[in-house]
Amino acid sequence: MKRFWERVDVDAEGDGYIIRLDDKPMRLPGGDTLLIGQRPLAVAIADEWRSPPIGAPITPNHLPLTQLAATATFRIAPAPTDTATSIAAYARSDLLCYRAEEPPDLVQRQNAAWQPWLDWAAGRYDAMLAATRGLSLIDQNPNALAALARAVASHDAHGLAGLGVMVPIMGSLVLGLAVVEGALEADAAFQISVLDELFQEEHWGGDDEAAARRARAAQEVKMAARYVLLTRGSA
Known part of the structure; x- marks a missing residue:
């Protein structure tokens, strides 16, 4: 067109x-x-x-805002439960719960950047997610998962549209909720979500393709957050 x-x-x-x-x-x-x-x-x-x-x-x-508005209006609003359930499922494997076993510098950075937001979710929603070392999937407390599911379901179609973009990109329901709740800026949330990638680039170097992909993802997260703010009358 x-x-x-x-x-x-x-x-x-x-x-x-x-x-x-x-x-x-x-x-x-x-x-x-x-x-x-x-x-x-x-x-x-x-x-x-x-x-x-x-x-x-x-x-x-x-037309990112147009697309988000159309998604919220015509796809999510008629059946919000389906979208809310899909988003809430990310709590079972939230990025913030899976920490490196080594090197010590990375372990320290993850603990410092990630644990405060698990603690925030525990305080905000009474939903303490467990953290582990390594990538083996762990079972989370059903009560915590249910509390986070209720938190997601409390958002309208516009909030769900924003979460539907942010959460898969960042791999973290907790970070997505923190952004739409206004507890964390979108740029900061995205930087937290790519902590591992940035750490690897510091030690092994990066490439233009990875940097471009990361920039596109960061912009999508930022635009989704802006969309949610606009639906609330500000941005």
Whole structure:
């Protein structure tokens, strides 16, 4: 698709807002008109459609907020339990629970960066997850898993859409919840999640491909966090 419209406007419509492209409602590929409940989010989505020059190609990469809003509205909202259950399952193998056995420097860094957020989850949700050394899967306390599942289910479709991006990328439900709860900035959460990778690069060197992949992932986490904030009227 190429940009053919000259004007992009945000108009009130019923209980929300729609984006108009040259006075015509913006429609998604399936033909649906996206009704956006919060004006700050509608303005940010309009900016996505306004950003490319006229005649320039537009790909899904140009429209991350639009995609998140469409996912929340048309896929998650009709059956939020399915998405919440899938997200909550990450607590069974949360990144923060699996520590290195060596070298000592890495062990120390993991303990310092990861344990405080397991402690935060224990205090915030009464959900203490156990940590181990090595990669063998351990059983977690069912009560802790249930508490974290309730925490996930307490979020609306927009929060679930944000978590659905952040949690798989970071491999940590705890970090994702900390971000959407406002306890941790998205950039900081992502850096915590790639601690092992950054440690290895310090000692063995990195490469451009890995750095580019990490930058893309960091941007996706940041955009998902921004989306959640916008749905709450800020960003």
